[in-house]
Structures are given as structure tokens and as C-alpha cells.
Amino acid sequence: MKWIEKSMHPLCMQAGHYNGQYEFFDCAEFIKSLEVKVMKPPRIPYDAEIISIDMTGDIAVVKVEDDCFGTTFTDYFSLIKSEGRWQIVMKIFLGHANA
Template sequence: MPEPRAAIERVVRDYLEGMIYGNPGQIEAAMHPKCMQAGHFNGVYEFLDRAEFIASLQAEAPAPPGTPIDSEILSVDITGDVALVKLRDACFGTSFTDCLTLIHHEGRWQIVMKAFYDHANDG
């Protein structure tokens, strides 16, 4: 497994670009087909699989490709073929903290679980 951190960061970039620019193919490349995500968005609890997540993005206006993405990887913890990424990102009128679990399988990293916190829920 050469340079896992760089490969993980590419997966995170594909996830962000796919979500923010409205490119389902990038999300599909970044997330395992059985990936699940959970969190509160706009005060509503979501528990979605990858297909439901992609469909939910249809309600959001995508940013034009090339628009700067406001994000920061806060931490990456790698143990063997498992990685945990904590990410701050802003999109869809709010900011999020995403906790991503990735697994290296069949020669590549993929997001298999996502829990997120919508900072619009602060306060």
C-alpha cells in the first residue's frame, strides 16, 4: 500500500468535489456502494445509503466546477487497511464536521461510513 495518506486525501477530494459540484460519478468513486451515512441536516435526522445520499443532493444547487472548496482535513488516523478522517467543510449554506471511515480493499481506499455534524445545529 504505497503512500496511503495521499491516496486517502484523493478520495476525500473526490467526495467533496462530487458533493459540492454535483458530480455523482466522483461520489460513487469515493464511497463504497454499501456506504452508509448518518447525521442531522437542517434539523432532520438522516440515515442514508450511497444512492439515497446522491439522490438527496439533487435538492441542492451545485457550485460551478472550479469554485474554491472551503474544507480542511483536521486529522487522519491510519491503522493497517482502515483509516479515520475528520474533515471540516462548508457547503449548502452551512458547515459540517464529517467523520469518515475508509477501508483499503481491492487496491484502493473507499469511504464505507460517514457520520456528520451540521454546525447549523449549534446554538
């Protein structure tokens, strides 16, 4: 999970629609929620596609579609470049199976 933590700003927030309900997480809650999920073993392909990237200066929005936890998700990531590296500051998502 370290790579996920490194990709997210410590103040990152997440919100979205999953399993018929809206969920809201701060960064620490999101990381903790992943610990109970069944993850794919290392080196197993992960199905994801970057749909779009819109960048202005040191901010960006990225749209990604991915298959995870038995459903397809559409994710929107808001990023900032801080201290020379990009980090996610906000993620909103929609799990399509129960939308």
C-alpha cells in the same frame, strides 16, 4: 456526481444531524439527495480542511470540516482499502447551523 460515487463503497451508510433532524442514508439515497442540491460550479473553490487522519493497516478514520449548503459541517469518514483503493464505508456528520 461520478467522483462521489467512486469514493464511496456501494454499501456505504451515512447518518448525521442536519437542519435540526437526524438523517440516515444508504449510498444510493445520498447520491440521489445531492441531485436536488445547488452545487458550486466546476473550478469554484470548495472550503474544506482535513482535521485529522488515523490509519491502521487498511482502515482509516478522517475528520473533515467543510462549508456546504449554507452551513459548516464536521464529517467523520470511515474508510477501507479494498482492491488497491480507498473507499468510504461510513460517514457521520453534524451540520452546525441547526445543531
